[in-house]
Amino acid sequence: MLFVRYLLLSSMVLGAQLSLYPTQRFLFVEISATAKIPCSSKEKLEGGGISVYWYRRREGEGPTCIKKCLNDQNVSKFACKPETRGMTLEIYNVQQKESGDYYCAVKSSSYLIFGNGSTLIVGDSYTTSSWVLLLAPSLPGLISTGMADLACIVHGVSNPVQISWNISGDRQDQALMRSQKAKDGSLMFISHLSIPKDTWTSAKILTCEVKFNSSGNSVKKSARYIERFDNGCFQYAVPLAVGGTLVLLMVSLSLGWICCPSTQGFQARRSAPPTLEEHQDGIVYCQLDFDSRQHGRSMMERPARGKSEKS
Template sequence: MNMIFAEYLLLSSLVLGVQLFLHQTQRIQFVEVSDTAKIQCSSTENLEGGSNMFWYLRREGEKPTFIKRCLDDQNVSKFACKHETHSSTLEINNVQKTESGIYYCAYRYSSYLIFGNGSTLIVGDSYTKSSWVMLLVPFPHGSQVTGTANLACVIHGVSSPVHVSWSVSGELQEQGLTHSLKAKDGSLTLINHISVPMDTWTSGKNFTCEVKFNSSGNSVKTSTRYPAASSTAHPSGCASQTVRYAVAMFLGVLLVSLSLAWSHCCSNPGSTAYAQLEFDSRNHNQSTEQ
């Protein structure tokens, strides 16, 4: 039994040691409809002619699906592999909007598939007439300055994935985690959220969510910051503020709950109340700030 366990540990160590050797540097790529998309996958190891290279596509709200083995010459008119010693490139000809999603390269190592980190492909314009962007931010909790604050950027009514980035007072942050909901008409609602230290949220810095829908560079920027203490310390501030917070909290919890239920995962246990909704359904290049 000990020998079997030792061999298992050795095999696990070997597999874990090669899990990170596939790297996709193109985190996001915008392509116009009918153009050719090129998605790269590189490695520090020899990929041995590409015969063990595979490609998978995960569309929003769906499971990953196999689309191409580089040794397979079928459907070359649509998908083609361009292989070098330490890299493999998937070319998608005459690309269509339905082919938007996250593409993963995979290498067969022994009896395992080792995956890359994924590249998001956005084909055409994801913006529709019903699209809007809204920020959900934590409800003020008096003088609380410990723990973490969760901010969510809701992108409603898009036809395909979008690119979401966060900045704090102009400084770019790591990309947030995205959950998706698909409506009966096929449109998507995306919820991208980040967690920051509570003292960062209450410091008065400006938090901005920027959403790009296409390759034109136009985007929607939605900004907010922690409300000044004076605006929450005086009850005479007016009842409409309380009503506004109550409505915001209800919508925020509803949206996030639906998203988490859809994706069958929970990023942060416990309850979080959200308020201060900010949305924009205007032109891509307009921005709002609370």
């Protein structure tokens, strides 16, 4: 009984000493180049009966052991490079199909200790059908849970992508990632971020950034909380808006009738072209444009031509 307890205690100590962690969470490499995936440890990974393994998991597949660092097999494709306190896996002539998650593991006695892994992205994951969508939290969800749930959706990519979040410049690392493979072989990734309601309603800008390749270019989608009418006041918002528009229209027509000359020599005056809509904090501004035409009559009523508001 004491011997069993000793073995359990030794295993726990060994596991604590051999904590593995990746040096880089994402690595971007060009096609046909050499990929170098480092794995670090608090202790040396050589000697003492410790074996180092490398596993790869691609989308839609289970983890597969691709390299055991104690043998010299398949050196033409994979090679293990020992470091002072770690091990680096080198992949020569890397191709897009080798994109995926790579994990280093050490074996001692009869169990394996895995690191958190690194994601290798080879070439460009962007395709002609790729798009990025940011979903903001709904009001019922904020009320019921007190948390703001956001989702960044990346659709139609050929390989993994890097998705990162920040709130007004502060990086967020607590996002959860899910993936799905379509029938045509394309991939969709969903990154879910849950933050406190107060953080969302403080009007800070929340940004989802997606990186597809090593070029450094990325796609960014941003959102922030905009205060709206509550349920008790919203029922009055539409009638007030319609009434205000009608009043503005009547006043404009009256001013046009007073200011326009009523002589036989009246000439129609063309107005400037309508300006584009401006969006400021979710408010859409539109400009009414009044135009008059002379159709062979001495004087005619000037109709109001308003620029419709885009939804």
